[in-house]
Amino acid sequence: MFPPAPVRDLRVTNVEDDIVTLRWTSPGDNMDYGNVSYVEVRLDEDPEALLKNFTSSKLLEEKDLVNGTLSPPPGGQIHEISIRIPISLDQPKTIFFAVVGVDSSGLRADSWSIFPANLGKLGRPPPTFDLAWKIGIVIVIITLVIATALLIHFLKRRRQNQDIPVAYSKS
Secondary structure (H helix, E strand, O other), X not given: OOOEOOOOOOXXXXXXXXXXXXXXXXXXXXXXXXXXXXXEEEEEOOHHHHHHOHHHOEEOOHHHEEEOOOOOOOOOOEEEEEEEOOOOOOOOEEEEEEEEEXXXXXXXXXXXXXXXXXXXXXXXXXXXXXXXXXXHHHHHHHHHHHHHHHHHHHHHHHHHHHXXXXXXXXX
């Protein structure tokens, strides 16, 4: 008997607030043939934990899904799920995901892909300056520099004109 093939194309295809969409090609029961009995989708904030001790990381359950199912399609078909992250997101963080197929004998792939999702703080994102604002600020700064240079130039000329003695003749 052979274990299921490793999932090698795991991808995060969408992140919205605390919902992440994952997509991969479903492994087969024996390498790429047949259907695996189930898939384990695990997540962790530490990629080393997923690599060194896969089963100690948080196991996703059907209740964590907002779209899709953990019941795998036949080997070779695309499997996509959307999940609500079941950990606190009080500040921006990177969460790492891994998927492993398990066959009817309990054999699992001996390796797996790990893929990150960058999740920000929930709520409205901080405001950003678009290009028009940046250009406007640069124009205002340049205008102020030119106006200041012209003012200094005219004040110097005025002072120079006041320092020239004027000779008057009596007539």
